Amino acid sequence: MFIYVLTHPVFLNSKSMPKFAAVVSDCLAQGGWEYRLITARPLFWKLLPTGHPLKKWFGYLDQFVAFPVELLVLRLRHWLRGEAIGFVLCDQALGPWYRFIGRLPTVIHAHDLLAYKSAMGQYKENPTGKTGVAYQKFIAWGFRLAPRFLAVSERTARDLRELFGISDQRICVIHNFVDPTLQPMQPEVIQRSLAGVLPPTLKSWIVHVGGGQWYKNTVGLLKIYQAYAAMQAATGADVLPLVYVGPAFRIEAQAIIDALPPGAQVLRLSGITNEVLNALYSGAQCLLFPSLAEGFGWPIIEAQACGTLAVTTDDAPMNEIAGPASLLLPNALGAASIDNWAQACATVLHEACHQAPERREELIQTAAYWVKKFAQDAIRAQYIEEYRIAFGSGGPAAGRLH
Numbered sequence: 004m005f006i007y008v009l010t011h012p013v014f015l016n017s018k019s020m021p022k023f024a025a026v027v028s029d030c031l032a033q034g035g036w037e038y039r040l041i042t043a044r045p046l047f048w049k050l051l052p053t054g055h056p057l058k059k060w061f062g063y064l065d066q067f068v069a070f071p072v073e074l075l076v077l078r079l080r081h082w083l084r085g086e087a088i089g090f091v092l093c094d095q096a097l098g099p100w101y102r103f104i105g106r107l108p109t110v111i112h113a114h115d116l117l118a119y120k121s122a123m124g125q126y127k128e129n130p131t132g133k134t135g136v137a138y139q140k141f142i143a144w145g146f147r148l149a150p151r152f153l154a155v156s157e158r159t160a161r162d163l164r165e166l167f168g169i170s171d172q173r174i175c176v177i178h179n180f181v182d183p184t185l186q187p188m189q190p191e192v193i194q195r196s197l198a199g200v201l202p203p204t205l206k207s208w209i210v211h212v213g214g215g216q217w218y219k220n221t222v223g224l225l226k227i228y229q230a231y232a233a234m235q236a237a238t239g240a241d242v243l244p245l246v247y248v249g250p251a252f253r254i255e256a257q258a259i260i261d262a263l264p265p266g267a268q269v270l271r272l273s274g275i276t277n278e279v280l281n282a283l284y285s286g287a288q289c290l291l292f293p294s295l296a297e298g299f300g301w302p303i304i305e306a307q308a309c310g311t312l313a314v315t316t317d318d319a320p321m322n323e324i325a326g327p328a329s330l331l332l333p334n335a336l337g338a339a340s341i342d343n344w345a346q347a348c349a350t351v352l353h354e355a356c357h358q359a360p361e362r363r364e365e366l367i368q369t370a371a372y373w374v375k376k377f378a379q380d381a382i383r384a385q386y387i388e389e390y391r392i393a394f395g396s397g398g399p400a401a402g403r404l405h
Contacts, residue, residue, distance in 0.1 A: 004108070004394045005086060006031055006038040007077070009100055010093045012066060014045045023112070024093050027386070031091070034387040036394065038091075041077075043070035067099055074103040089394045098146025110393045111146055113154045115298025116162040117218060119143055123166075128295065128336075129217045143167060151393050153177050153386070155299045156320035175389055178324070179299050180382035181374060184277060187310035188285035196282035201246070201270065208246045208270075209356065210287040210311070212280070212302040215250040218295045223335045223345065225259040225269070227293060230342075230349035231356075232267035242266045243356055245291070246283055248275060284309035289355040292321070293348060295336050300324045304377050307370040312363070314355045328369035330355045 008031070010024040011017045024040060031038045046069050047061040081088045089108035092101065096118075101109060121129040122139035131139070147167045152174045154160040160176050163169045188196065194203075201208075209228070213219040228245045235242045247269055252260065260269050275283075284290065290306035292315040303313045303324045315321045317331035325331070330351050338344035358366075 004036065004089050005081075006036045006089050006091060006390075006394060008038055008040045008091045008093065009097055010040060010042050011097065012043040012045065012048075012062070014048050014062060014065075020093060026383070027091055027093055027112070030383050030386040031390060033383070034390055035396070036390070041073075071100065071103040074100060078103075078105065078107070091390070092146070092149075095146050095152070096142055098142045098149075099144070101145050101149050106150075108393050109149050110151045110153060110389065111149045113152045113159050113163060115155075115159055115296075116166060117296055117298065119166065120162070120296075126218075126296070126336075149173075151175070151389070153389055155179050156297075157323055158320035159298055161319070175385075177382060177385045177389070178377055179301065180379040181304045181308045181377040182277070183379050185281050185284065185305055185308045188282055190286075193282045193286040196278050197286070200272065200275070200279055200282075205244060207286060207288050208244045208283075209289055209291050209352070210246045210248070210283050210306070211291050212248040212283075212305070213292075213294075218297065219249075220293050220295045220335055221249075221252070221256050222259065223293050223295075223341065223348075224291060225256055226341060226345035227291065227332075227348040227352055228267070228269070229259055229263055230345045231352045232264050234349055234353060236264045236266060242268075243288060244268045244270055246287070247271045248280070248283065249273065280305075281309060284311050287311050289314050289330075289352070291352060292316070293332050293335065294321055295334065297321055297324075303329070304374055308374045308377075310367050310371065312355050312366055312370070314352055326370065326373035328366045328373060 008024060008027055011020045028038060028040065043066045045065055047064040048058065051058045051061055090104050092098070092109065092111040095111055095113040098111070101111065117126070119139045119142070120126060122131040122136040147169065150173060152163055152169065154163060154174055154176050155178060157176055160174045163174055164171065211224055213221070215221060232242045249271070250273060252271070263269070284306045287306070289312040290302055292300065292302055292313065294300065294316055297320055300315065300321050303315055303321065306313050307328070313325050313329045314332065315325050315329055316334050318334045322329070322331055332348045332351055333344060335341065335344050
C-alpha cells in the first residue's frame, strides 16, 4: 500500500510540524512503506503581498478548495489503476482534508484540542472570535469520523472522547519522544557551551522554555518568581536568576519584571542552539513550567533527560508527562487570587531549588528512569506498529517517492 503523508502548508511557516512530518516519514520508511509528503500549494496565497488583509483567506482557498480538488483527483487516479493507498494526517488541525479522503485507511495524529476548547468557551483566558469558532467547528467536522487517532497524551485522548464521542477503540496514546541528544552535561561542558550566552559568574539558575502562548502562563510564571525572590530577599538569602527561553515579554509581564526585588533578575534568550538548550537544562536547579494547559509539554521531559528537576502544574497532561519525580503546583485556572496562588507556588519552587543533596539526587535518578519510557526507538516502534495495523505490512525498508 502506498501512503500519502499530509502536513501543513509550507507558507504557514510552522516550526514544529515539518519536524514531526519527518518523524512520520522515517517511521513509514523503516516499516517498509513507500510514501509521499503532500500539502496545499500557495496558488492563491502568492497572489497577494505580505501583510495584505485578505492573504490569510487566500491561504484558506489553497487549503480548503484547491487542495481538496487535488485529493479527489489523486484518489480517482489510484482507483482507476486499482492501487491501494492510505493516508497519515500529521495533525488533527488538517481534519477537513479527511472528508475528501473518504473511507480509505487513515491515521490522524492528535496533538492538542486547546484551540477547539477555547472556541467552545472553556478557556476564558483565550477568547475566540466568531470566525475562529466557525473554523474550529469546521476542523472538528472534518476529523471526527476518522477511523484511527494517535494521541500524544492521555489528556488529548480524553478530549477526543469527551468532546467528539470518539470511542476508545479508535484511539491509541503514544507519547512524543525525548530528543536523544539531550543528556546531562558536566559543569565544565556547561560553562563552555554557555560562554557568551550567560554571564560567566552565574553558577545556577531556574529555567523556563516556552513559546509565549496564552496557556504557557507567562504572567503566572513571573508572579511565582517574584514571590520566590521576595521570600529569599526577606531572609537575606541569594536569589537564583530566571533564564527565560522564549519570545519578548508583553507589557503586563514586563511590568512584573520591572518590579522585582533587588538581587532578582530575568534573562531572556531566544533562537538558541540545541547545545545551549542542553546546557541551560543541565545547569539549572529546576525547570519552572506552570502551564495552564498543554497537549504534551516537551520541556518537562527534556529537563528531566538533562538531569534537572521539573516543577510543573498538577493537572493533565503536565503531571502525566512529569511522572513521580516532579514537584507539582496548583493550576492557576482555579485560583481565586493570583497572588496567593503565586505565593503557594513559590514555596514549592523554593523546595526544588534548595533541597538537601541526597533528596535531590534521589529525585534526579528517579526522573532518569522515568524518562526511559520516552525513548526515541520505543516510540517509533509504536508508530510503526500502529501504521501496520492501519495499512497492513510494508515490504523491506522503503522510502520517499518524489
